[in-house]
Amino acid sequence: MLEAVELTKQFKQMKAVNRVNLYLEQGEIVGLLGPNGAGKSTTISMLSTLIPPSSGDVRFHQKSILKNPAMLRNVLGIVPQEIALYSDLSAKENLWFFGRIHRLSGVQLQKKVEEILELIGLTDRQNDLVKHFSGGMKRRLNIGAALLHEPKLLIMDEPTVGIDPQSRNYILETVKRLNEEKQMTVLYTSHYMEEVEFLCNRIYIMDKGCIIASGTTAEIKNILSAEHTVEIKVEKLNESFLHALRTQPVVRHIAIQDRVITMLSPKEVNVFRLLFQLAEQTDTVLTSIEMKTPTLEDVFLHLTGRALRD
């Protein structure tokens, strides 16, 4: 349905997106995963015809849309990362406006607005001004505004940033429902692994402007089939313990968050003995050691040496 071919975007000296190839089939949810600054937003801006690529092509049903963007725009819904709404208008007035710019009018528009309000759960707050909404409600309306013209393809740029878990679940469920009930194709960008794991059929992982891995969730996790994820909790972080860990050839990719150290090590190595030894040598109190099946987060750690939210 939609395809990016060797897509590149250069801003002065910086290559924000570098030879990205990806595709979306009709009716699937594809995740674009990567940390902040990985080039996800630039990629989707090019895919949605908002900015032209420096080189490469975007094809919709095998036809380039660089010269004729209307072909894609007519069936495209976009949910930007920002709250792209008028905060001094009510939820209903916003939907009316975004419906009218898609040439909806009269009874059709009214019905659509009511339907969307129902879908995003804002029917009882439809006359309240957006500026009085919570973050989650604004995010839901931000999605609703992209659905009025019944797009075939929905591009969502980190739609759950900065909201409470309840609203986040609501949004994820809504996206899933749209995909299942209306066969809407979705390109979902995020830096939350669990969202992408929950929603997506296929995933592209991006870092520093390049696609570094792609495939189904299982395929990507398979990258780490030969490794364990080890999560070590310590009473107090100790620099000499960390240094000792880093010098071990069997320990790979260490990430630290608060008093939790996450690392990767080959499955055949018994790391327990090693860890106790190092802890004793460096006077470090270990609170717990947990062996985990690799997650997408671990895959990212393995591929880039950094955590997703670094």
Added chain:
Amino acid sequence: MISILSAKFRLFLRNPWMVIIMSIVCIVMASVIGASSEKRIKVPVVSTLASHETNELLQSLNKSPSFRFELMEKSKMRTLVEEGKVEAGVELSNHDFTLIITSQTGNTFFLRQYVQKVYSEKEQANAIATQAHIPVEKAINIVNEAKEHPAFTVKTMNFRGKHAVTIDSQLQPIFGFSLFFVIYTVAFQVLQLLKEKREGVWNRMILSRLKKWEIYTGNLLYSFMIGYLQIVLIFSVFRFGLGIRFHGQFAELLVLLVPYVFSLVAFSMLLVGLVKNEQQFQALISLLAVSMAMIGGAYWPLEIVSSNVLLALSKIVPLTYGMELLKGAAVYGRSITELLYPMSILFFMGVVFMGIGINLVERKNG
């Protein structure tokens, strides 16, 4: 385009305070400065007539463009005349008046003539009323009507050199402040475009079924309408609230505002194209608006500026031509045909600014 206009006006109605406050500040400043540059000569008056008769007579006397008659105690009037603080005082009685002066001057001569004229008209109306057995008010109306439709008229013309200057101290601040304050109003409406870009609403519009020209026209037409409405509101307050007659050119002035407001919208669009963010725009417009007001003759008439550099700079400022249009029509009595030159300059500026501005904005998008 209609959808953009309707959303914008809805947003404006939710928060009209900036435009209202700008208009009030403009009206207050123009009134205060206009009043402080009062050029009429003060004439103290005492009266032996009944209070209603005195008031009627004072009303007639105060129609003078040269003298301002003020009722006061006889002793106070004498002191003012004796101390030379006023040139003359007038003592009003039933069929005659007395001029109290210390010395004969040109002004006292004209004052005597003027008061004499008002008394003659009053006596004429009284005579008609007595002869025709009708009330005096009706007689006055008949006289006024006869004056408005005279049997024949005498048209007087005079030669005025190219450099002859007329400064209307009442209209100068009204025009100046109106044209100055509207710069902010228009600029801050056009600025919304940058805000919409930052917030992503612009992108939603780009990806909608709207054509790009519709998006620009909707946004810019709205800015134009708000700016234009503000000046119409200010002029209307002066015309219908404070009785300033704009030398009978009110309707013409409203037409002449069109090219000026258009050039401001285009100028703001150029700034939007030049700056990177809203903060830069706000800083730049504050600086430019004040500079344009000073150079373009909003604060003081350009007629009194002698610096060639300032006069040359004024040629590139839309406000100069805006003032030229308004003063040309109201103060110098020029017809719209005679004002085609400043009008076409403003349209030309508008087209150039708009072209460059939109081009820059589009390049940034790329």
